[in-house]
Amino acid sequence: MPLFTIITAVYNNTAYIRHAVESVLQQDFLDYEYIIVDDGSTDGTAEILDEYAEEYEQIQVVHQTNQWIYASFNNGIAKAKGRYIYILNSDDRLREGILKAAAERMEKYQYPDVVFTKVLLHKCDADQNITLYDYMHVEETYPADVYLCGKEAVRGAWFGFYMSELARNQANFYKRELMLEHKFRNDVYGADTFFNIEVASELESALVLKEAAYDFFEYDREGMNTSVGKYFAYEHKMYNDIFHQCLYTLLHWEKYDKEKYMALCRQRLRGLTHEIRGLAAKNCPLSLEEKLQKVLCEYLDEVVLECVKFADAGEELEARVLSGLRELLSGADAGTLKGSRMYFVYELLESLLRYEKDEADYQAMREAASHPLNPCHIGSVFYQKLNMH
Secondary structure, eight states: OOSEEEEEEESSOTTTHHHHHHHHHTOSOOOEEEEEEEOSOOSSHHHHHHHHHHHOTTEEEEEOSOOOHHHHHHHHHHHOOSSEEEEOOTTSEEOTTHHHHHHHHHHHTTOOSEEEEEEEEEEEOTTOOEEETTTTOOTTSOOSOEEEESHHHHHHHHHHHHHTTGGGSSOEEEEHHHHHHSOOOSSOTTHHHHHHHHHHTTOSEEEEEEEEEEEEEEESSTTOSSSTTOOOTTHHHHHHHHHHHHHHHHHHHTOOOHHHHHHHHHHHHHHHHHHHHHTTSTTOOOOHHHHHHHIIIIISOHHHHHHHHHHTOHHHHHHHHHHHHHHHHHTSOGGGGTTSTTHHHHHHHHHHHOSSOOHHHHHHHHHHHTOTTOTTOTTHHHHHHHHHO
């Protein structure tokens, strides 16, 4: 059996699929198979893949009706023969020499259950020319290999891997048995995070490679990345579920402490900002009134409020929410709110942002903060600060 199975799922991506495939074929380590799952492409992608499969014996192409990305990964995994499985998205690239580096380190460290690899995030144009390299500064993290042997050692370090994103995506070398036993969910874009939390309890050894393995491209074209710049109705529940599952894992391992819980709370609040921005995406079917009501009456639930309470982040919450509401209003016709139940949001923002305020502005803030559709009284913190002066 080969050491590696590389899996790529692709749907209608003639623009970039060649770059992904070539990044695998140009590796200087050949003990691999490459399974590419064509998820019902109709734009010529399937023909490109068949040409590669005819020329290169390592490449196996699976054609299927459209099932979405994680079902495609699962279907590829079911056919894998490699000792380790690595997933490469169709619009990203493997970095030069990474298979050889991983193979050498796997042998050195007696083939750990998982080899975590660093993913560099780049902003790029439509031709995949990088405009901002490694903007999250991932390359400078983990300057030396980190090897952990034994469940206790892995569990002691795992939360650090999770918070640094290593244990929150699928771009790692996993032993095939792990991936066969724990299939990806196919109902949320964060299925890779759920997968990592689920398999964490089984890991008896782990390695972090010092070399970066993966180039992830964020395109300036709308709709290119799976979860960037889009609205997902399930996103709020997904973030809450991730929060709870990670917390449960730490408690089960007896690795919970206040510092870790604080980190989870901060992460959940960052997710709230992402949720609100998603409402501004072009694919969001909600009206402006519905969007504002969702933010104030649904998103600020008991999970978010518990995080706010623990982190003493009342002002941060208001800043995140008000900033998000402003973005929603700036990208829409606020006039459509006139006469609606949510018009108080417009009045609140106008009053807060007006440089020279009069009593009418303060009255508008008070009324907005106590409005029945503002159960968390967003605006009251900043009103109190302004009123003190």
